[in-house]
Amino acid sequence: MATKKTHTHWKKTTDRNYLGEWDLPEKGDLVVTIDKYKEDEKVETFKGDKKSTENHFVVWFKEAEKPMILNTTNKKRIAAAVGSPYIEDWPGHKVALYRDKVKAFGDIHDCIRIRSNAPEEKIYICEECGSEIKAEAGHTPKQIAAASKKQLGRELCMECARAAKEEEKQDQEDKEDGK
Numbered sequence: 001m002a003t004k005k006t007h008t009h010w011k012k013t014t015d016r017n018y019l020g021e022w023d024l025p026e027k028g029d030l031v032v033t034i035d036k037y038k039e040d041e042k043v044e045t046f047k048g049d050k051k052s053t054e055n056h057f058v059v060w061f062k063e064a065e066k067p068m069i070l071n072t073t074n075k076k077r078i079a080a081a082v083g084s085p086y087i088e089d090w091p092g093h094k095v096a097l098y099r100d101k102v103k104a105f106g107d108i109h110d111c112i113r114i115r116s117n118a119p120e121e122k123i124y125i126c127e128e129c130g131s132e133i134k135a136e137a138g139h140t141p142k143q144i145a146a147a148s149k150k151q152l153g154r155e156l157c158m159e160c161a162r163a164a165k166e167e168e169k170q171d172q173e174d175k176e177d178g179k
Contacts, residue, residue, distance in 0.1 A: 032061035
């Protein structure tokens with residue numbers, strides 16, 4: 001069976017401190033839970049050769065390794081999705097992040113957008129261990145469940161899928177050795 005090649009976005013090769021569109025799945029949404037926020041986070045920015053520090057509104061998500069700088073559009077969308085314009089009400093709510101394009105500075109740029117409606121989220125349960133399948137390695141629970149169903153015949157969390165693949169590999173090696 002041919003293995004599927006994975007592709008690495010060039011922006012991932014740079015140490016980025018904040019969430020960018022390159023951190024999202026190529027297709028579909030990444031549903032995350034707002035953990036906390038900071039109104040005046042000092043953020044290093046680069047304009048040409050000049051490095052400066054600016055204050056930005058930054059939000060952290062429970063499922064993401066890096067925080068995200070929010071622009072006005074995404075703040076408005078969180079307010080709509082959460083149902084409150086008050087930032088103190090936002091932690092604990094789920095929002096859906098997706099890739100989009102925006103015209104800025106005379107060019108088209110990739111960006112992260114937040115859906116303005118709350119995500120309708122199906123909970124996927126691992127058929128092996130019974131735990132909820134969580135987003136991991138840039139993949140949504142739906143993507144993880146679908147991939148394991150296709151490859152292994154059942155919806156599994158990443159840990160159980162790895163174990164099942166290892167078991168299949170060991171079984172194959174045992175067959176080849178005549179055991």
